[in-house]
Amino acid sequence: MGASWNRQSLQPPIAAGAPLLRGGGSANIAPLPPRHGPMTQLTLFLDGTPVTGNTLPSLACLLGRGEPFPSCPDTRPFAPLLHSAGLTPESSADLPLAALTRLGTGQDATGLWLLADPVHQQADQDKVYLIAQAQLGPEENEEALRTLNQLFDEDGWAFHAYRPERWLLHLPAGLAPLTTPLAQALGMAIGPCLPQARDDTPWQRAQTEMQMLLHGCTFNQQREGQGLPMVNGVWLWGAGYLPEKVDVPWQAVWGESDLVRGMAALHRLPVSMLPVDYASWWQQAGEGHHWLHLSLAEGEPLEQRWFAPLLQALRRGELASLQIEAANGRRWHLTPRQVKRWWQRRLNLPEVLG
Numbered sequence: 001m002g003a004s005w006n007r008q009s010l011q012p013p014i015a016a017g018a019p020l021l022r023g024g025g026s027a028n029i030a031p032l033p034p035r036h037g038p039m040t041q042l043t044l045f046l047d048g049t050p051v052t053g054n055t056l057p058s059l060a061c062l063l064g065r066g067e068p069f070p071s072c073p074d075t076r077p078f079a080p081l082l083h084s085a086g087l088t089p090e091s092s093a094d095l096p097l098a099a100l101t102r103l104g105t106g107q108d109a110t111g112l113w114l115l116a117d118p119v120h121q122q123a124d125q126d127k128v129y130l131i132a133q134a135q136l137g138p139e140e141n142e143e144a145l146r147t148l149n150q151l152f153d154e155d156g157w158a159f160h161a162y163r164p165e166r167w168l169l170h171l172p173a174g175l176a177p178l179t180t181p182l183a184q185a186l187g188m189a190i191g192p193c194l195p196q197a198r199d200d201t202p203w204q205r206a207q208t209e210m211q212m213l214l215h216g217c218t219f220n221q222q223r224e225g226q227g228l229p230m231v232n233g234v235w236l237w238g239a240g241y242l243p244e245k246v247d248v249p250w251q252a253v254w255g256e257s258d259l260v261r262g263m264a265a266l267h268r269l270p271v272s273m274l275p276v277d278y279a280s281w282w283q284q285a286g287e288g289h290h291w292l293h294l295s296l297a298e299g300e301p302l303e304q305r306w307f308a309p310l311l312q313a314l315r316r317g318e319l320a321s322l323q324i325e326a327a328n329g330r331r332w333h334l335t336p337r338q339v340k341r342w343w344q345r346r347l348n349l350p351e352v353l354g
Helices: 057-065 079-084 097-104 138-155 203-215 218-225 258-266 278-284 301-316 349-353
Strands: 040-047 067-069 112-124 127-133 158-163 166-171 233-240 252-254 288-295 321-326 331-334
Touching (some): 040 079, 079 321, 097 166, 203 233
Parallel strands (some): 040 288, 040 321, 252 288
Antiparallel strands (some): 112 127, 112 166, 321 331
């Protein structure tokens, strides 16, 4: 009942003699035995966009000397991340972000899952606009979920607590609707952005009912009395079932988000917390191919912790290859030989990563 998924090779040409290792084992948190050698390969996925390229000169240098290879054709939010993990949904299908996130928490993820974000909406004449994602306190969160589940339980729908600004919605069956990511819908009139049903599930009626239920919650009355924005809607997106496992060339995954951990669990690969810097990672990583998720939101400290050491590691031949993939779908491949091309100019990071 889930969306159709395709297998796709993720690799550019690999340096001669560098093996592609297949991952295996369970998705647990355990450091790998340190095995230093010239056959270590790294795929680095960069989330976010740097404000300026001046604070990350080594990254600008790496991208300038890297060999670009075909970008991810799907540039929807989170699509390049899933594409990097070997998951390539059809362009007409939603990205199963909720199911993968649920799997990443270590809990059962069977059935249809959606991200359900409490939001503040505002009416203006004949339209309703999505203004902001809401943050709920523990008591507010408990009341909201209890109220929603009391009505939707008879339909088999279940809202699960996840984070103060996000719930997970589970349906036992049905076709995943087509949804609009929250980031794309913010500031927009919600009409064209509401879930589009692919079966007889009344998604838009359900969202209206959610709005009415939340409006009557005690915490919203208190918010209104204090002049705070009301939580008067639930934004549903990231719908789908768990995709099938596909073959990927990595030996291990490094990252902290539940979405990344869910992708590792899907592929039955070991996943470890992100080390504080490259030196710490190198002490734990073994030979083979590793996949690492790094957020550019950390800003300037990434220069000394990761990018400058990565540049030096390639120059020393410590890494056989480095593949850099960006959230906008662009990708580069580097080898020790390529990184020595001193005549290649640095790239403008906001321009190439934005």
